Amino acid sequence: MRTHSIVLPKKNNRSPAWPGRADSRLGTRFFCLPLAGVLALAPLGQAEEATPPPRPRILLVEDMSALREFEVDAAKVAEMVSEGLKRLTGRPSEAAAWLSLISPADTVGIKVNSVPGPIGGTRKPVVDAVVRGLLEARLPPDRIIIWDQSLASLRAAGFGGLAKRHGVRLAGSRDAGWDESVIYESSIVGTLVAGDLGFERDGENASRKSHLSRLLTGELTRIISICPLLNHNQAGVSGHLVGLVDGSMDNSRRFSADASILSVAVPEILAIEDAKQRRHLGDRLVLNITDALFCQYLGQSKCLLHYTVGLGQLRFSTDPVALDVFSIEELKRQRERFEVDYSPPDSALYKNAALIQLGESNPARREVVEIVR
Numbered sequence: 001m002r003t004h005s006i007v008l009p010k011k012n013n014r015s016p017a018w019p020g021r022a023d024s025r026l027g028t029r030f031f032c033l034p035l036a037g038v039l040a041l042a043p044l045g046q047a048e049e050a051t052p053p054p055r056p057r058i059l060l061v062e063d064m065s066a067l068r069e070f071e072v073d074a075a076k077v078a079e080m081v082s083e084g085l086k087r088l089t090g091r092p093s094e095a096a097a098w099l100s101l102i103s104p105a106d107t108v109g110i111k112v113n114s115v116p117g118p119i120g121g122t123r124k125p126v127v128d129a130v131v132r133g134l135l136e137a138r139l140p141p142d143r144i145i146i147w148d149q150s151l152a153s154l155r156a157a158g159f160g161g162l163a164k165r166h167g168v169r170l171a172g173s174r175d176a177g178w179d180e181s182v183i184y185e186s187s188i189v190g191t192l193v194a195g196d197l198g199f200e201r202d203g204e205n206a207s208r209k210s211h212l213s214r215l216l217t218g219e220l221t222r223i224i225s226i227c228p229l230l231n232h233n234q235a236g237v238s239g240h241l242v243g244l245v246d247g248s249m250d251n252s253r254r255f256s257a258d259a260s261i262l263s264v265a266v267p268e269i270l271a272i273e274d275a276k277q278r279r280h281l282g283d284r285l286v287l288n289i290t291d292a293l294f295c296q297y298l299g300q301s302k303c304l305l306h307y308t309v310g311l312g313q314l315r316f317s318t319d320p321v322a323l324d325v326f327s328i329e330e331l332k333r334q335r336e337r338f339e340v341d342y343s344p345p346d347s348a349l350y351k352n353a354a355l356i357q358l359g360e361s362n363p364a365r366r367e368v369v370e371i372v373r
Contacts, residue, residue, distance in 0.1 A: 055367055056319035056360045058326055059088040063373040064312035070305065072293055074125040077314070081129035083371065084289075084316040098137035101286045102222045107143045108134060109171075109220040113227045113243050114148045114157035119294075120303025122226050124162055126291050126314065130224060131166050144168040147215060149247045150195070151175045173213035178250050182212040182280065184269050188261055190254030197250050210249040212272065216280050223285045225320065229292040229311070229327055233300050234259045235266070236328040236344045240288045240320035241353060244281050245269045263349035271356050282358050288323050290315040297334040298342065309334055321359025322366045325350050329363070 061084045066076035085097040102108055110130060112122035127146060134144050146163055148154050151172035163170040178197040185208050192198055192205040199205055223244070230238040234256055245266045246252055255265040270282045278284075292315055298307035311330075317323040328350075335342060354361035 055365055056317060056322040057088065058319075058323060058366060058368045059084050059316040060313055060368060060370045061087075061316075061373065062311070062313045062370065064310070065373075067293065067310045067312050070119055070294070070308075072123060072125050074128065077123075077125040077293070078129040078132065080314045080373070081126065081133065081289075083373075084314055085133070087369065087371065088316045088318075094133050095137045098133050098139075102134070102137070102139065104138050104140065104143075106139070106222045107145065107219055108139060108222045108224060109145045109147050109215070111223055111225045111227075111244060111247055112146060112148050112154070112157075112159065113230070113238060113247075114153040114159060115301050116228065116230065116296075116303045117156065118158050119305070120228065120230065120296060120299075120308070121157055122228055123291055123293060124158055126226055126289065126293070127159070128162055128166075130226065130289070131162070131168055135166065135168075141167040142169060145171050145215075145220065147171040147173065147247065149173050171215055173215050173248055174250070176213050176215040176219075178211035179214045179217040180211060182217050182272060182274075184210045184212075184249065184265070184272060186265065188254045188257075188265075190251040192251055193253075195250065207251055210251040210254075210269070212269075212280055213248050213250075216248055216284075217274070220284060223281070224287045224289070225285060226289045226291055229290055229295040229330060231297055231299055231331055231344070233344055234262050235347050235349055237324050237331060238300060239290070239324035239327050240285075241266050241270065241324055241349065241358070244285070244320075248281060259345045259347050259349075263347050263352055266349055267353040267356055267358060270353070270358055285320060286318065288317050288320045290323055290327055292327070292330070295330060295334055297331050297338070298340065307340075309338075319359040319366075321350050321353045321361050325361055325363060326366070326368070 061080045063076055063080055066073045082094045085094055089097040089100045091097040091100055114121050146159050154170055160170055174195040189206050189208055192207050197211050198207060225240045227239055227243045232238040232242055235242045255262045272280050274280055292311045292313035294308050295311050296308045350361040353359055360366055
């Protein structure tokens with residue numbers, strides 16, 4: 001069992017939300033702080049450091065001409081995706097770049113954030129460019145799945161038409177069903193809603209358990225995460241880490257009540273392992289793209305155009321932690337630029353994610369390459 005120190009925010013004086021346990025087919029993996037000698041509680045910035053991972057690389061491609069007010073030029077976005085992939089992987093062609101990350105035998109899930117809609121969420125031209133690239137790399141269309149929490153939000157955001165046009169699949173974690181054998185359990189009680197495992201219309205519907213979708217445990221072998229540059233009131237950014245958990249687990253609303261709860265639950269869920277000791281989410285994630293064509297620096301799950309600014313950027317990395325931290329810095333810059341007197345609470349989420357080797361949270365250890373077109 002891998003053991004690490006978990007960090008909780010310094011300024012939260014309430015009793016912390018203790019991490020739960022992650023059950024797999026192999027048995028139960030505990031990450032619980034109350035287990036003496038397993039995990040040590042340390043103040044933010046003072047936890048025992050794990051061996052640092054390789055220096056992550058972020059590739060930023062900017063082209064302001066790709067923006068048309070709150071619309072985007074799909075052809076220019078496709079060029080940005082191609083250039084970003086080739087530069088990130090060092091391959092001479094886009095197809096070769098994709099094949100350095102996936103194989104034609106993989107079933108690839110493209111995780112999007114569809115809840116804020118077609119403008120505030122992941123933008124269709126970015127996903128369209130990724131799907132086209134995967135098809136050109138000879139990945140069969142039935143092995144490409146655009147997914148999020150529910151089919152309803154995907155269709156409302158317009159991804160149904162995109163999937164049909166390319167012959168690829170559309171899937172919702174909730175619609176695929178929940179795997180009863182892969183459980184994350186903690187002391188935090190959530191109220192089940194329709195679609196959660198165990199929900200009863202006239203029942204009590206209180207549960208400490210969350211389940212991973214069968215889409216993750218039974219189908220996907222590789223994940224590409226594409227998320228918008230969007231504020232999150234507890235985690236700082238509605239980025240790759242929070243987005244993957246929200247889109248993969250039932251009864252996940254209980255984690256968003258407090259930053260300290262979220263900062264522990266998200267990394268642990270991303271580290272849940274299968275029977276072969278492979279992380280269902282963390283080890284299948286091969287590429288992260290932050291859709292920074294626009295940046296929404298206030299709000300969370302709704303599109304708020306009056307708090308949105310055009311950046312004309314796409315940001316690529318194989319490290320979701322480094323990319324999310326980079327996004328939080330950008331959101332802070334935009335709030336300072338527009339003199340917005342608001343800042344989300346400091347979250348230990350990214351430090352915790354780094355401690356269990358999900359990525360790098362220290363900005364000094366990353367490399368950012370900027371390409372301005």
